[in-house]
Amino acid sequence: MKHKAEIVEIFNSPQGEGVYVGERMTFVRFQRCNMRCKYCDTPQGLCHHEVCRVESPAGSENFIEIPNPVSAAKLCDLLSVFNDKILSVTGGEPLEQVDFLSEWLPSQTSMNKILLETNGIQHERVERILPYINVVSMDIKLPSSTGGEPKWDDHSAFLRNVLASGIEIYVKLVVTADTTDQDIEESIRIITKVNRFIPTIIQPASQTLLFHDRISQKRLGSFERLCSAYLKDVRVIPQMHKEWGVL
Ligand code: SF4
Numbered sequence: 001m002k003h004k005a006e007i008v009e010i011f012n013s014p015q016g017e018g019v020y021v022g023e024r025m026t027f028v029r030f031q032r033c034n035m036r037c038k039y040c041d042t043p044q045g046l047c048h049h050e051v052c053r054v055e056s057p058a059g060s061e062n063f064i065e066i067p068n069p070v071s072a073a074k075l076c077d078l079l080s081v082f083n084d085k086i087l088s089v090t091g092g093e094p095l096e097q098v099d100f101l102s103e104w105l106p107s108q109t110s111m112n113k114i115l116l117e118t119n120g121i122q123h124e125r126v127e128r129i130l131p132y133i134n135v136v137s138m139d140i141k142l143p144s145s146t147g148g149e150p151k152w153d154d155h156s157a158f159l160r161n162v163l164a165s166g167i168e169i170y171v172k173l174v175v176t177a178d179t180t181d182q183d184i185e186e187s188i189r190i191i192t193k194v195n196r197f198i199p200t201i202i203q204p205a206s207q208t209l210l211f212h213d214r215i216s217q218k219r220l221g222s223f224e225r226l227c228s229a230y231l232k233d234v235r236v237i238p239q240m241h242k243e244w245g246v247l
Helices: 072-079 094-107 123-132 152-165 181-194 217-228 240-244
Strands: 007-014 024-030 051-055 063-067 086-090 113-118 135-139 168-175 200-204 234-236
Touching (some): 007 072, 086 094, 094 113, 123 152, 135 152, 152 168, 152 181, 168 181, 168 217, 181 217, 200 217, 217 234
Parallel strands (some): 024 086, 086 113, 200 234
Antiparallel strands (some): 007 024
């Protein structure tokens, strides 16, 4: 295998977001991202780190450091002491390192489930790893939330590609006090065009050191009602790992 990965951290924790909230899993957080969302809560995923921190022992919140980049064989070795049957491939944006993923993921046959957590933009790259994953947690990035450019066409193509593969998928919409009804309506259009039964999570952005914005319950309720008028499975779920004070 010729590719190596730049990884931020490997750890064990309950999933804090989306439909698998509360399920304990092993997380591999990859470096780099093609977005710069103003509410980003994983800034460590955006830049280069010389070392990857690995929780040791699993679940202890104590870490050892190993040098980056990490080979596929080394990553398999590091993961062998984590006993979870669900693996979260997260970031940053994991698809930034799709060459590595397409070499490494086929070896993860002992996992019951591999969950890809992605910003849902790189629709051509995701096709390369769909045979090796079981669930996709896909964001639709709302420009009024992120402060960035719209990615509607990319999100549409991404959603179509994943659905065509038959893989389980749910969509996450991160909302802030700046989120507009228009962006929510566009997201609804994208989802209803393919399947209105796709679970759709409205996730209020958490406060971070650099992002202090907090959406009101009134706005959150209005987004929930708007989505529920068109979509069949809408849930409001904050980032629970922040509430629990875990990784
Ligand atoms: S896509 Fe995710 S990791 Fe990338 S900047 Fe946005 S919130 Fe951060």
